[in-house]
Amino acid sequence: MASGVITNSIRTLRFLNNEMTQKQLAQEIGVTRQTVMAIEANKYSPSLEVAFKIATVFKLPLEEIFQYQHSSD
Amino acid sequence: MTRSAALKEFLQSISFREVTLSIDLLVSTYIGYFYLKNVFSASSEQLASPVWLSELLLQVIIYSIVLMVISYIVLAFISDDELEQPLDVREKQISLVGYKYTTYILQTGICIAIFQYQAHAQGFGPSIEYNIPFLPLHIMVCAFLLAEITNYATQLYKGRTGAIYG
Incomplete structure (x- = not known):
């Protein structure tokens, strides 16, 4: 069965955006800092709404922030 | 890194919700310890004695309410309006996972209590062997307290590790 993992480059993008903190990003997208930490660590895939909010904050298309790495078992 | x-x-990494859950967990654990x-x-x-048992259950309820009220008053003073903020999607999912385990434990507790009640009516089982009256009630109270503790512990664990479904 095919399976995959969603990775992201939020940590890098935060750094490139005036070293934005996790708390600042969390406030802008309306989640807790723990949720941002979990997303960055690839332990939690955000909802579509949160993903779009992150894309809006960084002014980038979704696919430049989130990558789906496909793997077949 | 030093200690x-x-x-x-x-x-710095602990959230206000984790503090709230930790206090709920401590209160539930203490109530469980007090009851047992x-x-x-x-x-x-x-x-x-039904009177003694009623008094004990009343004490458990009063202690639970008083401790929860005190802890939430303290939290309301130290919080920066965080107590009123709604849960985000991930926290709601973690909360649901916690309630899932709560449901399992409550269902198991009720099934064991019903079985114990039937066994007692048929003249066998631990309530007769060890002479423990009202055993089904004790089982249900323990299941309730264990379910509460599991709920808070699960939410804390899932919130800290980040992995909801793993």
């Missing part, structure tokens, strides 16, 4: 630096990092301590230290006459 003080690790502690500082841990305190009273049951295990009770004499046979006390265990057989």
Whole structure:
């Protein structure tokens, strides 16, 4: 069965955006800092709404922030 | 990393919700300890007395309410309006996972209590063998307290590790 993992480059993008903190990003997208930490660590895939909010904050298309790495078992 | 630096990092990483859950967990654990301590230290006459049991259950309820109210008043003072903020999607999912385990434990507790009640009616089982009156009630109270503790512990664990479904 095919399976995959969603990775992201939020940590890098935060750094490139005036070293934005996790708390600042969390406030802008309306989640807790723990949720941002979990997303960055690839332990939690955000909802579509949160993903779009992150894309809006960084002014980038979704696919430049989130990558789906496909793997077949 | 030194111990003080690790502690500082841990305190910075802990969220207000985790503090709230930790207090709920501590209160539930204490109530469970209080209930079990009273049951295990009770004499046979006390265990057989409905009045003693009613008083114990009333104490458990009063202690639960008082401790929760006190803890939430303290939290309301130290919080920066965080107590009123709604849960985000991930926290709601973690909460649901916690309630899933709560449901399993409550269902198991009720099934065991019903089985125990039937066994007692048929003249066998631990309530007769060890002479424990009202055993189904004790089982249900323990299941309730265990379910609460599991709920808070699960939410804390899932919130800290980040992995909801793993």
